[in-house]
Amino acid sequence: MWEELKALDGEHVMQTYMGRFDVAFVRGDGTRLWDSDGKEYLDFLCGLAVVSLGHAHPAIAAAIADQAQTLVHTSNFFLNPWQPRLAAKIDGMLGGGGRVFCANSGAEANECAIKLARRYGQTNGGPERFHILSAYGSFHGRTLTTLAATGQPQKQETFQPLPTGFRQVEYADIDALAAAMDERVCAVMLEPVLGEGGVVPAPPGYLEAVRDLCNEREALLIIDEVQTGLGRTGRWFGFEHAEIEPDVVTMAKALGNGVPIGACWARESAAHALRPGDHATTFGGQALAARVALTVLEVMEEIDAPGLAEKAGARLSSGLSMLPGVASVRGHGLLLGAELDSGIDAPPVVAECLDRGLVVNAVTPTAVRLAPPLTVSDAEIDEALTILGAVLEASR
Ligand SMILES: *Cc1c(COP(=O)(O)O)cnc(C)c1O
Numbered sequence: 588m589w590e591e592l593k594a595l596d597g598e599h600v601m602q603t604y605m606g607r608f609d610v611a612f613v614r615g616d617g618t619r620l621w622d623s624d625g626k627e628y629l630d631f632l633c634g635l636a637v638v639s640l641g642h643a644h645p646a647i648a649a650a651i652a653d654q655a656q657t658l659v660h661t662s663n664f665f666l667n668p669w670q671p672r673l674a675a676k677i678d679g680m681l682g683g684g685g686r687v688f689c690a691n692s693g694a695e696a697n698e699c700a701i702k703l704a705r706r707y708g709q710t711n712g713g714p715e716r717f718h719i720l721s722a723y724g725s726f727h728g729r730t731l732t733t734l735a736a737t738g739q740p741q742k743q744e745t746f747q748p749l750p751t752g753f754r755q756v757e758y759a760d761i762d763a764l765a766a767a768m769d770e771r772v773c774a775v776m777l778e779p780v781l782g783e784g785g786v787v788p789a790p791p792g793y794l795e796a797v798r799d800l801c802n803e804r805e806a807l808l809i810i811d812e813v814q815t816g817l818g819r820t821g822r823w824f825g826f827e828h829a830e831i832e833p834d835v836v837t838m839a840k841a842l843g844n845g846v847p848i849g850a851c852w853a854r855e856s857a858a859h860a861l862r863p864g865d866h867a868t869t870f871g872g873q874a875l876a877a878r879v880a881l882t883v884l885e886v887m888e889e890i891d892a893p894g895l896a897e898k899a900g901a902r903l904s905s906g907l908s909m910l911p912g913v914a915s916v917r918g919h920g921l922l923l924g925a926e927l928d929s930g931i932d933a934p935p936v937v938a939e940c941l942d943r944g945l946v947v948n949a950v951t952p953t954a955v956r957l958a959p960p961l962t963v964s965d966a967e968i969d970e971a972l973t974i975l976g977a978v979l980e981a982s983r
Pocket residue numbers: 692693694695697726727728729778782783811812813814815839840
């Protein structure tokens with residue numbers, strides 16, 4: 588099967604992905620994956636922090652199957668039984684008093700947040716108030732507008748001109764943010780942990796200072812929880828490691844346990860900036876995706892997913908820090924980055940781990956990202972540490 592897939596991909600798939608591995612996964616179960624040759628792997632990336640409940644979770648599979656046989660999609664001209672319930676659930680998790688827009692991905696959730704912020708700026712400051720500040724090293728998506736918000740100039744250059752009104756400042760530098768915060772700024776958009784930027788958590792006090800600044804200048808604080816949200820960091824949302832209340836929160840990756848769905852939550856005072864007719868989506872909040880997401884959140888509550896992530900994260904983190912070749916470990920819960928000793932490059936380490944049956948990712952040239960399912964067992968953690976340790980030992 589592998590040769591056939593490789594040939595079809597080479598001939599017919601747009602070649603937009605860099606450094607794809609020569610592996611095709613065909614089946615999963617919990618933390619395990621199997622490739623087209625029947626080889627077994629431990630999945631410590633879980634589709635990029637997406638499959639947080641593990642592969643082929645029985646309750647999620649049952650929800651997908653039942654809804655597929657009942658009603659998949661009807662458009663947003665009508666209500667379906669699941670979108671309002673999902674919105675209520677998400678709002679409850681964020682303390683209530685807000686509203687939710689259902690999208691299909693992280694970038695789309697952020698697009699909603701950006702359009703909402705511009706509308707808010709218009710009504711609370713005028714037509715010049717449309718600038719959005721974000722951080723260097725951030726990642727907010729690959730659509731043109733979310734790319735403009737993404738603080739990675741090398742990804743932006745090829746696609747100039749990008750939408751205007753986006754500016755970046757150094758992450759964790761409150762003075763830089765304050766200096767950039769003029770009367771044109773309607774919102775600040777930040778990840779509580781830079782995910783694609785290398786698993787870099789906000790330092791203590793930073794998000795609190797950003798919140799104060801946003802209050803003072805009447806700008807919205809948008810927290811991008813697409814990667815960090817829904818238990819991953821040991822809290823329901825990554826911002827809960829700080830003492831803040833955001834105005835807007837976006838989420839996606841783990842929300843459908845692999846079924847594509849995103850959501851943008853905003854507190855009532857911000858949410859009403861978007862009026863009927865301002866924003867829409869064909870697929871967003873359809874019965875299938877919304878029911879699956881609601882089921883994901885219910886299962887996560889039942890098993891206390893944040894608690895599991897915190898406990899398993901402590902074991903994984905301390906195990907990593909004791910491995911030869913690991914200089915330091917950063918992150919929260921089960922979103923961890925292991926910075927390797929100087930002289931050891933992450934990409935060959937990751938390739939060798941894959942060869943030995945462990946899926947991880949080189950989040951930077953010198954750091955390995957680990958993000959297993961939140962349901963990962965102690966034995967699986969120890970097994971992954973053994974594989975990574977052996978690979979690092981051989982790399983020294
Ligand atoms: C993955 C990610 C996105 C983009 O999500 P897509 O579903 O790929 O569009 C946005 N923000 C953050 C923080 C992410 O990690």
